[in-house]
Amino acid sequence: MSYTIVVGNKNYSSWSMRAWLVIDHFGLDYEEDLVPLDEADTRARLLAYSPAGKVPTLIDRGRAVWDSLAIIEYLAERHPDLPIWPADPMERALARSLSAEMHSGFQALRSACPMNLRKTFPFRRRGGRRAERDVARIEALIGDRIARSGGPFLFGEWGAVDAMYAPVTARLTGYSWPVSKVTLSYCAAVQQEASYRRWYKAGVVEPWVIPADEVK
Ligand SMILES: N[C@@H](CCC(=O)N[C@@H](CS)C(=O)NCC(=O)O)C(=O)O
The missing domain is CATH 1.20.1050.10 (Glutathione S-transferase Yfyf (Class Pi); Chain A, domain 2)
Structure with missing residues (x-):
């Protein structure tokens, strides 16, 4: 089953970029929901995904993981075969x-x-x-x-x-x-x-x- 990665504007959202690069670079199966930041409905759209209301957020099997570093650590734990972190x-x-x-x-x-x-x-x-x-x-x-x-x-x-x-x-x-x-x-x-x-x-x-x- 694929992940959903919720990201902000690619032009500006540096935190989104970090988590997205890891999921994309390592060829994981994912769908993306891009929520433009600073719009009237941004907050409501983000809160529908996670209580933090921030991007990036990763959805796996209906559960949310948020914060770029927490997402990267989660992906590394779920895919220990991938060289997300150095082996040593x-x-x-x-x-x-x-x-x-x-x-x-x-x-x-x-x-x-x-x-x-x-x-x-x-x-x-x-x-x-x-x-x-x-x-x-x-x-x-x-x-x-x-x-x-x-x-x-x-x-x-x-x-x-x-x-x-x-x-x-x-x-x-x-x-x-x-x-x-x-x-x-x-x-x-x-x-x-x-x-x-x-x-x-x-x-x-x-x-x-x-x-x-x-x-x-
Ligand atoms: N420390 C967090 C920072 C997340 C963050 O601040 N994201 C910003 C965009 S880059 C955000 O979601 N802003 C939306 C808002 O505050 O409404 C991380 O590493 O993911």
């Missing part, structure tokens, strides 16, 4: 640490540079020192992981941790952050991956505009 326990713990760091951190960068796949901006200092610190930390972790894994992804092969970092690659390139070659080639690898392409192509032609996510 220490590597897996590190991939989870990096994913949790993304899930709960980098607020300055996230709020100064909302994901907006349709747009590319010339670089300008956004989010002040805090956003710069966020970018420096992201660059450091990418540099360290690529040096150890040999790339092209953080642990060699594409996995959940790369899904967690996919939206930040869109922020780095979309807002033209002056980052290292290693960071740029990691961004390119993530953005050339087939599921990312599918998400991106659907996102950039969406008709909806969310003023709060449109920065100058």
Whole structure:
């Protein structure tokens, strides 16, 4: 039986993107319900799926799992045969640490540079020192992981941790952050991956505009 994954606008919804990339990349059987955010009926439509009223939400056999990281962990438990996380326990713990760091951190960068796949901006200092610190930390972790894994992804092969970092690659390139070659080639690898392409192509032609996510 197939999953239902409830997502928001592909142009803007970075949390939706993370869970969707995992379900799509690993070829799981799913249907998608895209609920446009910021519309009059958004809240009611989301509450019909889960009490949190947020995207992403995964429905499996009539039960809801919500929050991007909880969904990814659920999929990993349901499909232990799939390399959603690295096989080695220490590597897996590190991939989870990096994913949790993304899930709960980098607020300055996230709020100064909302994901907006349709747009590319010339670089300008956004989010002040805090956003710069966020970018420096992201660059450091990418540099360290690529040096150890040999790339092209953080642990060699594409996995959940790369899904967690996919939206930040869109922020780095979309807002033209002056980052290292290693960071740029990691961004390119993530953005050339087939599921990312599918998400991106659907996102950039969406008709909806969310003023709060449109920065100058
Ligand atoms: N930490 C949550 C964040 C989920 C979230 O905030 N989703 C936003 C869109 S990206 C949402 O559902 N907004 C709808 C609303 O608040 O009405 C996750 O990882 O899934």
